[in-house]
Amino acid sequence: MKISDIGEFGFIDAVKDNTIFRPQSVVVGIGDDGAVYKTTAGMEQIAVIDTMVEGSHFIIGKTASWYDVGYKAVASNLSDIAAMGGVPTHLVLSTAIRPDMDMADLTEMYDGMKAICRKYGVNILGGDTVLSKGSLVITVAAFGEVEAGKAICRSGAKAGDVVAVSHCVGDSSGGLDVLLHGAEGYKRLTQAHKLPVPQIELGRLLVAHHCHSLNDISDGLASESNEIAKASGVVLVLDRARIPVSPELQQWAAAQHTDCWHYVFNGGEDYELIFTMAPRDFDALQQEYPDVTAIGTVEAGKGCVYLQHDGQQTLLPPSGWNHFRNEGEHTIGYNDARRT
Amino acid sequence: MKISDIGEFGFIDAVKDNTIFRPQSVVVGIGDDGAVYKTTAGMEQIAVIDTMVEGSHFIIGKTASWYDVGYKAVASNLSDIAAMGGVPTHLVLSTAIRPDMDMADLTEMYDGMKAICRKYGVNILGGDTVLSKGSLVITVAAFGEVEAGKAICRSGAKAGDVVAVSHCVGDSSGGLDVLLHGAEGYKRLTQAHKLPVPQIELGRLLVAHHCHSLNDISDGLASESNEIAKASGVVLVLDRARIPVSPELQQWAAAQHTDCWHYVFNGGEDYELIFTMAPRDFDALQQEYPDVTAIGTVEAGKGCVYLQHDGQQTLLPPSGWNHFRNEGEHTIGYNDARRT
Numbered sequence: 002m003k004i005s006d007i008g009e010f011g012f013i014d015a016v017k018d019n020t021i022f023r024p025q026s027v028v029v030g031i032g033d034d035g036a037v038y039k040t041t042a043g044m045e046q047i048a049v050i051d052t053m054v055e056g057s058h059f060i061i062g063k064t065a066s067w068y069d070v071g072y073k074a075v076a077s078n079l080s081d082i083a084a085m086g087g088v089p090t091h092l093v094l095s096t097a098i099r100p101d102m103d104m105a106d107l108t109e110m111y112d113g114m115k116a117i118c119r120k121y122g123v124n125i126l127g128g129d130t131v132l133s134k135g136s137l138v139i140t141v142a143a144f145g146e147v148e149a150g151k152a153i154c155r156s157g158a159k160a161g162d163v164v165a166v167s168h169c170v171g172d173s174s175g176g177l178d179v180l181l182h183g184a185e186g187y188k189r190l191t192q193a194h195k196l197p198v199p200q201i202e203l204g205r206l207l208v209a210h211h212c213h214s215l216n217d218i219s220d221g222l223a224s225e226s227n228e229i230a231k232a233s234g235v236v237l238v239l240d241r242a243r244i245p246v247s248p249e250l251q252q253w254a255a256a257q258h259t260d261c262w263h264y265v266f267n268g269g270e271d272y273e274l275i276f277t278m279a280p281r282d283f284d285a286l287q288q289e290y291p292d293v294t295a296i297g298t299v300e301a302g303k304g305c306v307y308l309q310h311d312g313q314q315t316l317l318p319p320s321g322w323n324h325f326r327n328e329g330e331h332t333i334g335y336n337d338a339r340r341t
Numbered sequence: 342m343k344i345s346d347i348g349e350f351g352f353i354d355a356v357k358d359n360t361i362f363r364p365q366s367v368v369v370g371i372g373d374d375g376a377v378y379k380t381t382a383g384m385e386q387i388a389v390i391d392t393m394v395e396g397s398h399f400i401i402g403k404t405a406s407w408y409d410v411g412y413k414a415v416a417s418n419l420s421d422i423a424a425m426g427g428v429p430t431h432l433v434l435s436t437a438i439r440p441d442m443d444m445a446d447l448t449e450m451y452d453g454m455k456a457i458c459r460k461y462g463v464n465i466l467g468g469d470t471v472l473s474k475g476s477l478v479i480t481v482a483a484f485g486e487v488e489a490g491k492a493i494c495r496s497g498a499k500a501g502d503v504v505a506v507s508h509c510v511g512d513s514s515g516g517l518d519v520l521l522h523g524a525e526g527y528k529r530l531t532q533a534h535k536l537p538v539p540q541i542e543l544g545r546l547l548v549a550h551h552c553h554s555l556n557d558i559s560d561g562l563a564s565e566s567n568e569i570a571k572a573s574g575v576v577l578v579l580d581r582a583r584i585p586v587s588p589e590l591q592q593w594a595a596a597q598h599t600d601c602w603h604y605v606f607n608g609g610e611d612y613e614l615i616f617t618m619a620p621r622d623f624d625a626l627q628q629e630y631p632d633v634t635a636i637g638t639v640e641a642g643k644g645c646v647y648l649q650h651d652g653q654q655t656l657l658p659p660s661g662w663n664h665f666r667n668e669g670e671h672t673i674g675y676n677d678a679r680r681t
Binding site: 028029032033034035036037038039040043045046047048049050051052053054056057058079081082084085087091093094095097126127128129131132133134135136138142144145146149150152154155156215216217232290 | 374391392394403471476482
């Protein structure tokens with residue numbers, strides 16, 4: 002069945018169930034001009050927004066299923082909330098769709114959104130559905146909360162801090178490459194690309210452990226580390242040998258005769274966290290959450306990043322992927338969108 | 342200069358000034374993973390989202406300038422907040438743009454957004470900018486506040502209520518027709534289409550005067566009145582002779598040998614308000630805000646609308662424009678998008 006057969010109201014009726022997973026804060030949900038919700042006393046609100054465009058951020062049947070698209074459109078937003086130290090609570094969404102889209106595909110996309118919302122207790126409060134003559138465009142705006150004064154910004158890094166990351170870096174863009182090559186296997190990489198994990202639990206622990214600065218790795222480690230350095234007015238010195246790279250990514254890079262560091266530094270959509278904190282606090286964090294790795298230190302200086310490697314120290318430029326300059330006609334980029 | 346010449350970061354730098362018009366509630370503005378803001382004790386939060394697609398919701402140079410597009414993308418969201426009785430406070434936005442777009446056009450679009458945000462004291466907290474190979478798609482998610490328990494829903498209409506509307510209905514779709522015909526004059530109509538006025542002041546007065554049910558007229562009076570009737574489980578009886586229609590719209594309809602009621606009932610994007618309230622409360626409201634007109638009454642019944650006209654009473658179906666069924670290849674619809 003096409004969306005044009007069922008009509009907009011039929012479509013809304015088909016997807017509106019199973020959207021509330023945190024009922025206590027909803028006053029007015031789907032079905033009015035606006036949604037109304039309660040906030041928690043003592044908490045500040047976080048707002049984020051992220052868009053994915055068919056053909057640019059994903060290629061159906063090649064790099065993603067419709068389920069993956071829905072899941073990831075929410076995941077990228079929840080990652081931004083995690084990167085402030087917050088708890089996600091609600092979202093609203095907008096989809097621009099073609100009239101010839103199949104209802105089954107759209108329902109699958111909503112199933113992906115609902116699955117991740119259920120997992121993290123996030124309400125789908127409503128949205129907007131419009132016609133597009135071109136690619137599907139999905140925009141999610143998500144909200145969250147963080148204890149007043151406790152949001153972790155990019156700008157708080159201090160000389161003497163440890164620089165650390167969560168889990169491994171580069172898997173998602175490695176997975177994208179696997180999918181674009183149509184290669185078999187490398188499940189860890191392709192899962193990292195298709196169904197990324199927003200690091201909400203770790204974000205909350207970073208608030209508890211007095212983390213100084215925090216970014217999610219949506220545009221590659223080079224870009225994100227430079228953002229912290231620039232916003233904080235410090236120098237980050239990263240030790241390449243200490244950066245956690247998965248065996249699968251190393252294996253894929255070796256099979257392709259490519260350099261795995263390209264995926265780590267210039268890749269994107271890992272949605273892991275990069276953060277800086279006092280060494281003692283980092284040790285305490287690691288006791289509670291072992292999947293974090295110290296990869297460098299913060300020094301006084303002027304907003305740049307150095308990479309130590311084989312006894313040398315070279316400037317690491319913020320060479321993350323740039324949407325407007327690097328997009329070829331048929332390429333899919335390392336493509337998380339940057340907030341203004 | 343093209344957007345591809347300046348790059349994404351250059352673009353962000355070019356538009357990020359003059360975005361905070363309500364500084365007291367901003368904790369973290371543009372430039373981090375998420376924006377952080379304070380809410381007001383005793384208030385509940387309202388969230389809305391609305392998308393406009395180039396070629397579907399507007400045709401540049403014909404129905405809108407880029408300034409108008411930015412202005413209206415915000416106005417439609419503020420209207421949804423007004424339609425809950427709320428005060429708009431913040432927004433985040435996402436634009437999917439073509440790499441060959443001219444920076445001057447984009448800057449103009451942001452100027453339109455900033456102008457209406459300044460007017461209503463709304464902060465632009467951040468956003469997302471992605472590449473689109475097709476039409477420009479702009480999505481705004483806006484937030485507002487309303488006193489706890491005081492949001493006005495569609496579902497509160499009561500038998501005995503007065504049904505009323507603000508100002509005149511139908512001007513916007515009349516203005517769209519004027520613009521599509523390339524006709525001269527009819528400034529009131531074309532302004533109503535290009536730079537609609539969100540009825541925030543009236544929405545706040547409706548909260549103060551105990552309004553029972555409220556919708557903004559984004560999809561025509563037929564659709565919106567039916568939404569109230571259906572959500573409230575009542576019958577609305579409207580008197581066609583009492584519905585306020587501007588002389589300009591009557592003049593345009595006469596010149597076109599068309600029926601002005603088509604614009605009133607099936608048009609859209611007026612962003613006026615339709616509401617129901619106790620007769621005594623309506624009288625008190627009218628003392629304070631004269632530009633409202635009683636157009637009917639609420640009766641007990643089963644969720645439908647009757648139109649009285651020339652001594653007859655006929656069923657008025659919710660025949661507002663439907664995005665998916667009515668869109669021709671080159672037409673521009675009556676096109677406010679419906680919330681799910």
